[in-house]
Amino acid sequence: MNFDKIIDRRGTNSTKWDMMGARSIGVPDEDGLAMWIADMDFEAPDFLQEATQGLIDKANYGYFIGEDGMKEQVAWWMQTRHGWAVDPATMFSTFGLGNGIGICLQALTQPEDEVIIFTPVYHEFTAKIRKSGRGLKESPLVIRDGVYHMDLEALEASMTGRESLLIFCSPHNPAGRIWTPDEMRALVEFCARHDLILLSDDIHHDLTYPGQTYTPLPVAAPEVAERLVMLTSASKTFNIAGSRLGTISIPGEELRNRFAAMLNALDVKPNLLGLVLTEAAYSESGAVWLDQLRPYLAENARIFLDGMAEIPGVTPMPMQSTYLTWMDFTNTGMEMDEVVRRVRQDARIAPSIGADFGTGGENFLRFNIGTPRARIVEAVDRLQQAFSDLQ
Ligand SMILES: Cc1ncc(COP(=O)(O)O)c(C=O)c1O
Structure with a gap:
């Protein structure tokens, strides 16, 4: 399975990609990176395509x-x-x-x-x-x-x-x-x-x-x-x-x-x-596919967490599972409004807002890393640049 393959979900009625502009003020549709709602951007595996085709073939x-x-x-x-x-x-x-x-x-x-x-x-x-x-x-x-x-x-x-x-x-x-x-x-x-x-x-x-x-x-x-x-x-x-x-x-x-x-x-x-x-x-096919996905997600998480940890004051929470990373911005000393403005407008990335997750989430942002590796590398680069003035 090629998890590196980029498929463009824009214009497909995808909540994640086609609601980004509406929900995340300031993230441009054209080159924004959607890292909020919890779905993945990978192409569906063959066994799911075949099952869907089997349904279509019945024509009823x-x-x-x-x-x-x-x-x-x-x-x-x-x-x-x-x-x-x-x-x-x-x-x-x-x-x-x-x-x-x-x-x-x-x-x-x-x-x-x-x-x-x-x-x-x-x-x-x-x-x-x-x-x-x-x-x-x-x-x-x-x-x-x-x-x-x-x-x-x-x-x-x-x-x-x-x-x-x-x-x-x-x-x-x-x-x-x-x-x-x-x-x-x-x-x-x-x-x-x-x-x-x-x-x-x-x-x-x-x-x-x-x-x-x-x-x-x-x-x-x-x-x-x-x-x-x-x-x-x-x-x-x-x-x-x-x-x-x-x-x-x-x-x-x-x-x-x-x-x-x-x-x-x-x-x-x-x-x-x-x-x-x-x-x-x-x-059985699902199990094989999943066991290829898990290390891919783990490596995405490693790259993203390591990259974010290089931004002074950002503390990524260690991950054991899922594609939903959690970043603490408390030690940047910045107001969250300014953090969010930089992420959305300077880095052009749509994360989930930590305060929405209830008490304790106020200084956090959640970034979805269930996406091809190139986008993770791009996201790290954009975020590091957006906070490059921090010492
Ligand atoms: C913990 C948890 N429960 C439920 C859901 C939503 O499930 P569904 O899409 O089946 O409504 C999510 C989606 O992100 C979730 O993270």
Whole structure:
């Protein structure tokens, strides 16, 4: 697979490339570099193209069956890649995981409830909690040895009894921290003590760097089963987010029935393309492709982090997985408005804004490095120039 191949996504209705001008004031469309929203710029692999072609060849897009086959492939993948024996009978498909989170909030919490998240974290958690009319409770992560840690003691001290659900991001977005089994066990104990539903969003599960191991929560702590909602998807791994398919696995019968009732009421069913692509992705060919992608992303991260570390005052957070790098600009001594102006207007790069990720993200920017290497080198060059006056 040639991950170096540049494909021009401008003019393809790509959110990342065609919304850059609108969302990121001052980044010119013509030569701006889109490093914000979380998808990758690589050409789709042959096994996905062939699966899509197989769908087209049938020349009919009517009602369909086959969801069970897809679920079997999900179970196969989780078992062979992650040692997680998940029962297909406990799985549901949603219209992507954003949709899945929204449905969980409606189905499993009450309007007066509070939902806990560890910030800074994927900004849509906050958005979904707010849009659902639930209370938001942030538990800021603390930085120790340069990486994020949960502060369960501080969270414990702040509990009011109104909290009913906790959203965990594993691996973590941003910065790709892989939580250790011990950390997960401590979290599960915490949730048991406070009778919290534990929603684990593992969408980035496959994008580990060589030598790093991601452990699914139910493998680290099987006792979590009755309070667990697992969110997984092939969408980040295989860059098929446009096909809008996520998998929600709920081992506990009581939670599963509540979720199923809501899904049924809303008539949420998988879509045909999502089904075909997910099944094709979770295959032997998918595994081979992924094991070529992982070192490529790791090397992109190395080049980008090393390059950014050369800018005085910029501290890149070490990465273990994902293509979502996280840069701390605190020690530049600059106001974030000025940092953002330089990145957008001088470097002509669209990053994600750290403040959107909640408390603790204010002095950070997130840069997506899921793109051909030449663009990473170009981005480093532009950013170093934009801050070349710093000593
Ligand atoms: C942690 C996390 N969850 C969910 C999503 C969105 O998933 P979907 O595209 O399936 O709605 C993202 C996208 O970046 C994410 O990072």
